[in-house]
Amino acid sequence: MSLDQQYDVSCGPLVGDLTERLRDHAVDHVRRCCADQLAGRPEARVAAEALPGYVSGGKLLRSTFALVGWSCGRGGSDAAMRAVASLELLHCFALVQDDVMDGSPRRRGRPALHVTLSAWHREQGLSGSAERFGASAATLFGDLLLVWAEQMLRESGLDDADLARAWPLYDAMRAELVVGQLSDLVNDTRAEPTWESVLDVARRKSGNYTVRRPLEFGAALAGCDPSVTAPLSRYGALVGEAFQLRDDVLGVFGHPSTTGKPAGDDLRNRTATSLVVVARDRAGPAQRRAMRALAHLDHVDADAVAAWQDLICDTGAPERIEEIITARVDDALAAIGCADVPEHARDALTSLAHRCTDRRD
Amino acid sequence: MSLDQQYDVSCGPLVGDLTERLRDHAVDHVRRCCADQLAGRPEARVAAEALPGYVSGGKLLRSTFALVGWSCGRGGSDAAMRAVASLELLHCFALVQDDVMDGSPRRRGRPALHVTLSAWHREQGLSGSAERFGASAATLFGDLLLVWAEQMLRESGLDDADLARAWPLYDAMRAELVVGQLSDLVNDTRAEPTWESVLDVARRKSGNYTVRRPLEFGAALAGCDPSVTAPLSRYGALVGEAFQLRDDVLGVFGHPSTTGKPAGDDLRNRTATSLVVVARDRAGPAQRRAMRALAHLDHVDADAVAAWQDLICDTGAPERIEEIITARVDDALAAIGCADVPEHARDALTSLAHRCTDRRD
Incomplete structure (x- = not known):
């Protein structure tokens, strides 16, 4: 496949293919960050399992638009794909914290992250308010996504x-x-x-x-x-x-x-x-x-x-x-x-x- | 003052001087970011006024340690000062969000940011919960501090x-x-x-x-x-x-x-x-x-x-x-x-x- 073909982001089957590749890059980075930074932390496991789902569950509009912007000047590369896919992590940061602030119960067809975390707190029988834990912990995972997004861009290879x-x-x-x-x-x-x-x-x-x-x-x-x-x-x-x-x-x-x-x-x-x-x-x-x-x-x-x-x-x-x-x-x-x-x-x-x-x- | 003297971070009057310079760099960056990004937004004005106080109110331990680390290899420069002073913004991000999570009423001798923001909401007679607004808005200002910290480091001039x-x-x-x-x-x-x-x-x-x-x-x-x-x-x-x-x-x-x-x-x-x-x-x-x-x-x-x-x-x-x-x-x-x-x-x-x-x- 030529570089130009790789970046045929017009309608047609390739859109789907490119979207999947953007999705894979974004999910890969989140999985790697979770493995590096959250391993062995029981209070993080449930979020580490849930985060890839939130990242992959979107329509990837932002990274797709960024890829089209890129394709106006240059041909395709994995580095460029990683750089633009980082926008999905940034978007996910916003969604996770927005759901806390709005008290939204669901996101992308699944329980919102703060809801998942509250449920974990309740299941573990921990002391204190499960709602408060869910809100605070989801905010912190939002912070991590904000950091990971910028790191993914910086380390994209561009x-x-x-x-x-x-x-x-x-x-x-x-x-x-x-x-x-x-x-x-x-x-x-x-x-x-x-x-x-x-x-x-x-x-x-x-x-x-x-x-x-x-x-x-x-x-x-x-x-x-x-x-x-x-x-x-x-x-x-x-x-x-x-x-x-x-x-x-x-x-x-x-x-x-x-x-x-x-x-x-x-x-x-x-x-x-x-x-x-x-x-x-x-x-x-x-x-x-x-x-x-x-x-x-x-x-x-x-x-x-x-x-x-x-x-x-x-x-x-x-x-x-x-x-x-x-x-x-x-x-x-x-x-x-x-x-x-x-x-x-x-x-x-x-x-x-x-x-x-x-x-x- | 020679470069070496500039970096005499041992005890003595210069510690105070260096601390003040680190403080000035951190506060300058926050003020500039507030002016660039928050001007004309009434819901941000009260925070833009309060943020420099939180940044300047600390003991600057982290940036001072980083400066000592730097001084083990290189002589002084404003670029290095800015790079290490960025840690104060990172620390301030953590404090602001921590206070929300703990419901702490005070920080660095003044009301915590979420408390200041709740009070503003109440004074303005806005609808909805003032506490909820304070917590959410303080979280967002914490996010901005996290972004500004990294930006300050990247743009330090190093x-x-x-x-x-x-x-x-x-x-x-x-x-x-x-x-x-x-x-x-x-x-x-x-x-x-x-x-x-x-x-x-x-x-x-x-x-x-x-x-x-x-x-x-x-x-x-x-x-x-x-x-x-x-x-x-x-x-x-x-x-x-x-x-x-x-x-x-x-x-x-x-x-x-x-x-x-x-x-x-x-x-x-x-x-x-x-x-x-x-x-x-x-x-x-x-x-x-x-x-x-x-x-x-x-x-x-x-x-x-x-x-x-x-x-x-x-x-x-x-x-x-x-x-x-x-x-x-x-x-x-x-x-x-x-x-x-x-x-x-x-x-x-x-x-x-x-x-x-x-x-x-």
């Missing part, structure tokens, strides 16, 4: 000169990710944020972290020219925003089998997402009063979720969000349509734009 | 070749630190651990992280020969263990003005430290029953602390721990007495061994 171009972006991405989580802590429907501020959070959180920064990171590792990175950035910002808008739709209407979360999770958590805010802005006075009453319930139960979903539908907000998603994807494809990127990358970006933003149920 | 020698040690130190925290979560007097296992935790936690690894890290950055690093490692393991034993004495008998924590904090938290375990092992059957009863109280109050302290004294455990501390320091000084290290470093290590392990109240 030259220091390649890495040196990407470190500033990597640091900025990590900070942006953590600061995005911080903003999420004060995100609450009841505070009635504006559409602009919600869109700003969406851009910062997903627009940047899921699509734009990984693309830029891969392109920086490969030493791409600004003529290549500028359209990638523009595409990344647009597709990232559309991805977050899709996620916001699923957060209200998605099925648990698709989202891995309870139905109407964003409503239950009173997260002020794009869909919730557009609905509020389009609502008549009576609808708006009804939404506000639901948001202020002590407990948003299944009936409240259903009533809130109906109200949102009545405003026409879902159709409006679909229009925006379509427009963002169209603009993104236009941005790379005439850009100075290789044909195989353009094909991959076209396919990925749809994969990221299409209805998923 | 050559890639110098850094390359130290990265494996740095990664191992970070993992050891996090895994040490994890072990602490299951540390409970009520589980009645053995003296050997408690000493193992003491070595891993402080023996390595506070003294040994920083020394080795500084020496690795400077490219020291094994003939230099071997005695530094031996010294570090011994002084580190003595440091932790001193800390264990203070955890039972220390005054809040010295420790910055409530009196008898380790007893209240039922932490199985060296002192507690030696006392238990030396106790007669009646004393042991009394200790066990205190450990199993629902709430270890001030009277229980006083009774437990008396029981510990009656066993002669404090004198036994003092003997061990003295023996460890003697062995450590012997290890560097005839070692191949510069005279100024030997002087500094002698002074630091006493400063780390002397009675502090």
Whole structure:
């Protein structure tokens, strides 16, 4: 297989193959770190068994986008694969700690890590609060993933000169990710944020972290020219925003089998997402009063979720969000349509734009 | 001032001067990161104001040991100062998250970061639990400190070749630190651990992280020969263990003005430290029953602390721990007495061994 073929990340069977290879690299590194650093520690065994599952259970969007960024400048290598696969460990750090902060019970189709650790504490009959242990220990495993991610990148085998171009972006991405989580802590429907501020959070959180920064990171590792990175950035910002808008739709209407979360999770958590805010802005006075009453319930139960979903539908907000998603994807494809990127990358970006933003149920 | 004078880290006025310079470097980096990454975010402002205080409030033991390690091989430079000062940010990451996990109210003479953040949440009248917000936000600021520490080291100005020698040690130190925290979560007097296992935790936690690894890290950055690093490692393991034993004495008998924590904090938290375990092992059957009863109280109050302290004294455990501390320091000084290290470093290590392990109240 030629180097070019190795990096045919367009739609087709090779996407699957590349995704599996990225997954293998990420899981290998986690397994090796667990073996090196956690062996012989009973309180770590249950997490060491669970961590590879969390790392491998994702869609590997971030590492795939980074690989496409890389492929705009250079041919394939195992070193490059390892470097971009490290983003999956970084993402896993964020998920593990996010689940602690949100008290989320499940992640990627399995119990969240803090839940698994609490259960272990209970089974062992240890003293003290099992919940507290689960939260603290999961936070520490999140810290380890953050360290392992950076170590995997540094030890990927890429030259220091390649890495040196990407470190500033990597640091900025990590900070942006953590600061995005911080903003999420004060995100609450009841505070009635504006559409602009919600869109700003969406851009910062997903627009940047899921699509734009990984693309830029891969392109920086490969030493791409600004003529290549500028359209990638523009595409990344647009597709990232559309991805977050899709996620916001699923957060209200998605099925648990698709989202891995309870139905109407964003409503239950009173997260002020794009869909919730557009609905509020389009609502008549009576609808708006009804939404506000639901948001202020002590407990948003299944009936409240259903009533809130109906109200949102009545405003026409879902159709409006679909229009925006379509427009963002169209603009993104236009941005790379005439850009100075290789044909195989353009094909991959076209396919990925749809994969990221299409209805998923 | 000549380069050699700059690195006279022995006792005397220059120690103070060097400590201040390390402090300035650490605080500068934190301030710059806050300005770059947290500006304009109201939920971050209170932490951005508080973080420099936590970083500057310590004794800078770790960066000082690392500087001594460096000075065994090379002369002074601002790049080296920045590289070793980065350890203070790493330490601060551990403290901030540790306080969340232990629910500690104070740190370095001020409210713990999670307490400050909870208070801010309450003042702003935000919805949701202020405690939960404080814990989550402090965890995220801990994550930022972990990232900033590594960034500070990488951008210190040292050559890639110098850094390359130290990265494996740095990664191992970070993992050891996090895994040490994890072990602490299951540390409970009520589980009645053995003296050997408690000493193992003491070595891993402080023996390595506070003294040994920083020394080795500084020496690795400077490219020291094994003939230099071997005695530094031996010294570090011994002084580190003595440091932790001193800390264990203070955890039972220390005054809040010295420790910055409530009196008898380790007893209240039922932490199985060296002192507690030696006392238990030396106790007669009646004393042991009394200790066990205190450990199993629902709430270890001030009277229980006083009774437990008396029981510990009656066993002669404090004198036994003092003997061990003295023996460890003697062995450590012997290890560097005839070692191949510069005279100024030997002087500094002698002074630091006493400063780390002397009675502090």
